[in-house]
Amino acid sequence: MREMQADILILGSGGAGLFAALHAYDRNPGLRIVLATKGLIGKCGCSRMVQGGYNAVLDPRDSFELHFRDTIKGGAFLNNQELAWTLVTDAPERVRELELKVGCFFDRREDGFIHQKPFAGQSFDRTVHRGDLTGIEIIARLTDQVFARDIAVLEECRGVDLLTTTEGDRVVGAVLLDMRSGELLAVNSKAVILATGGAASMYKIAAPSFDKTGDGMAMALRAGAVFIDMEMVQFHPTGLLAGDSRLSGSVLEEGLRGAGGRLYNALGERFMERYDPVRLERSTRDMVARAGYLEIMAGRGTPAGGVLLDMTHLGAEFVERQFPGMVERVRDIGKDLAREPVEVSPTAHFMMGGVKIDRDCYTNLAGLFVAGEDAGGTHGANRLGGNGIAESTVFGARAGDAAADFAVQTPLRPASPARLAEIEKRTLAPLLRAEGENVYGIRDELKVLMWEKVGVVRNGRDLELARGRLYELMERAMQIGVRARGSRRYNLEWNEALNVINWITVAQAVAEAAILRTESRGSHYRSDFPETDNERWLCNIHLVRNPDGSLRSWTEPVKLTRLRPEDVGQN
Numbered sequence: 001m002r003e004m005q006a007d008i009l010i011l012g013s014g015g016a017g018l019f020a021a022l023h024a025y026d027r028n029p030g031l032r033i034v035l036a037t038k039g040l041i042g043k044c045g046c047s048r049m050v051q052g053g054y055n056a057v058l059d060p061r062d063s064f065e066l067h068f069r070d071t072i073k074g075g076a077f078l079n080n081q082e083l084a085w086t087l088v089t090d091a092p093e094r095v096r097e098l099e100l101k102v103g104c105f106f107d108r109r110e111d112g113f114i115h116q117k118p119f120a121g122q123s124f125d126r127t128v129h130r131g132d133l134t135g136i137e138i139i140a141r142l143t144d145q146v147f148a149r150d151i152a153v154l155e156e157c158r159g160v161d162l163l164t165t166t167e168g169d170r171v172v173g174a175v176l177l178d179m180r181s182g183e184l185l186a187v188n189s190k191a192v193i194l195a196t197g198g199a200a201s202m203y204k205i206a207a208p209s210f211d212k213t214g215d216g217m218a219m220a221l222r223a224g225a226v227f228i229d230m231e232m233v234q235f236h237p238t239g240l241l242a243g244d245s246r247l248s249g250s251v252l253e254e255g256l257r258g259a260g261g262r263l264y265n266a267l268g269e270r271f272m273e274r275y276d277p278v279r280l281e282r283s284t285r286d287m288v289a290r291a292g293y294l295e296i297m298a299g300r301g302t303p304a305g306g307v308l309l310d311m312t313h314l315g316a317e318f319v320e321r322q323f324p325g326m327v328e329r330v331r332d333i334g335k336d337l338a339r340e341p342v343e344v345s346p347t348a349h350f351m352m353g354g355v356k357i358d359r360d361c362y363t364n365l366a367g368l369f370v371a372g373e374d375a376g377g378t379h380g381a382n383r384l385g386g387n388g389i390a391e392s393t394v395f396g397a398r399a400g401d402a403a404a405d406f407a408v409q410t411p412l413r414p415a416s417p418a419r420l421a422e423i424e425k426r427t428l429a430p431l432l433r434a435e436g437e438n439v440y441g442i443r444d445e446l447k448v449l450m451w452e453k454v455g456v457v458r459n460g461r462d463l464e465l466a467r468g469r470l471y472e473l474m475e476r477a478m479q480i481g482v483r484a485r486g487s488r489r490y491n492l493e494w495n496e497a498l499n500v501i502n503w504i505t506v507a508q509a510v511a512e513a514a515i516l517r518t519e520s521r522g523s524h525y526r527s528d529f530p531e532t533d534n535e536r537w538l539c540n541i542h543l544v545r546n547p548d549g550s551l552r553s554w555t556e557p558v559k560l561t562r563l564r565p566e567d568v569g570q571n
């Protein structure tokens with residue numbers, strides 16, 4: 001196996017990975033920084049897909065306290081309040097850095113002040129944006145900045161597993177797979193920053209970019225990192241339904257409902273009248289997603305398994321003017337959003353849970369830093385729109401700073417040769433099996449299982465069933481045989497085998513935590529426990545994976561360091 005040495009290895013090039021690289025370099029330009037990313041830098045991940053924008057307190061009439069309160073209320077009080085406070089107080093600094101140092105142009109008001117638009121769940125209009133292409137602006141300029149520095153970039157090069165010392169007390173790098181050549185590469189580094197963007201793509205209908213398959217979370221689970229809130233998966237109510245098209249699951253933005261869009265089931269009923277007669281389609285994201293899901297599951301969905309989003313009563317000219325991006329997206333599947341109802345379904349969007357971190361992205365494993373969607377705690381039980389890209393840039397920057405300091409103080413230590421050999425063997429195994437399970441079959445079974453049993457509406461019986469099936473699927477995944485064994489170069493089937501094992505690894509943690517939380521809170525809805533139970537469940541579920549693959553769990557009360565439910569009348 002080829003070997004390489006670095007001070008800091010960063011996995012992922014979304015908002016978190018790119019900010020980490022810039023901050024680590026600027027903190028100490030003498031450091032050897034390697035950034036490896038599964039996609040093409042500037043083109044992959046979900047940060048680039050951010051349309052809505054970035055929440056930050058900039059207007060003197062707004063305040064940190066208001067943004068913080070919105071974030072905690074949105075998160076149903078499950079948030080780590082110190083992480084949420086850090087998000088809120090660092091975000092304005094990052095927006096200024098994005099404008100003044102990185103070179104982003106955000107929309108401005110006539111008086112020259114940055115324009116901030118309203119977003120759901122916010123008590124003040126604080127969402128900074130560049131039209132509806134905010135993510136492209138941020139990621140393109142950040143990418144330019146990375147190229148302008150002496151940072152080694154490895155594209156289409158995926159992290160496979162973390163390396164540890166022989167004593168197992170430190171993370172000291174990672175094994176990478178160069179997807180272009182099929183070669184494995186061992187990077188021995190003082191610090192690793194994981195920023196691979198979560199695993200919501202494990203569901204049948206999902207919004208994230210295709211390069212994200214839970215790799216970072218699975219790597220961290222296998223290495224013994226502590227996770228929290230894994231049951232908390234956010235579903236967006238209006239994902240496009242387009243059969244086998246790659247656009248299936250992609251988000252039709254919340255503004256459509258905000259502007260008056262209506263939802264109908266296949267019987268022509270405006271079903272939100274039954275679920276939230278006051279707010280109707282303008283109800284919260286989790287409520288509308290749940291309502292649509294229940295309609296579909298009750299057999300009142302369309303033949304393709306969706307409900308209908310109707311904008312026609314608002315007038316074609318209005319819809320085309322207000323939502324050009326959405327009209328174009330729908331046109332790509334041959335439909336006309338301005339003139340006909342369009343099939344939609346809830347779509348898996350974001351994971352609030354992840355690796356437990358502190359304010360500087362340290363984890364329980366020395367040498368491992370985690371930022372962005374791979375980390376848990378900031379958003380609690382539900383993320384507010386606009387807080388995702390803020391999280392990845394705020395904590396990416398902090399991870400870069402902290403890892404740079406750590407790398408200066410820490411000598412490079414060698415990786416355990418036994419672990420290296422074991423990772424190599426495990427990674428190559430699917431390629432060496434002449435006969436074996438079919439990767440695509442297992443993948444499709446997994447996604448349907450997660451959708452139906454660990455999805456928008458959950459119950460104890462289905463979750464138990466899913467847990468059992470996930471262990472069976474994992475056993476089968478360990479027997480996958482790649483049929484296209486001729487070459488390791490760009491071997492998509494082999495890569496999918498690695499993806500599937502990672503998805504199942506993370507799915508097991510989601511199912512386990514969902515079984516444990518016998519209440520409903522935020523995005524976690526249990527039909528057998530429909531009420532929120534602050535008496536018993538104002539706590540975070542922690543999970544760690546044992547070496548045999550089983551999961552150990554415990555709960556810890558949420559530390560209500562700054563705000564309590566009774567302060568906002570929610571006890």
Ligand SMILES: Cc1cc2nc3c(=O)[nH]c(=O)nc-3n(C[C@H](O)[C@H](O)[C@H](O)COP(=O)(O)OP(=O)(O)OC[C@H]3O[C@@H](n4cnc5c(N)ncnc54)[C@H](O)[C@@H]3O)c2cc1C
Binds near residue numbers: 011197
């Ligand atoms: C459609 C959509 C719209 C959204 N709109 C908004 C919005 O308006 N406002 C908002 O705040 N949030 C929004 N979000 C959420 C937001 O995109 C995320 O919170 C944020 O981008 C996560 O950043 P990240 O850096 O953690 O991950 P990402 O930006 O997703 O980056 C992950 C990176 O990891 C790489 N990677 C994956 N696996 C590996 C591996 N094994 N090895 C190396 N690299 C790997 C990927 O290639 C990618 O470069 C939206 C999400 C979606 C899906």
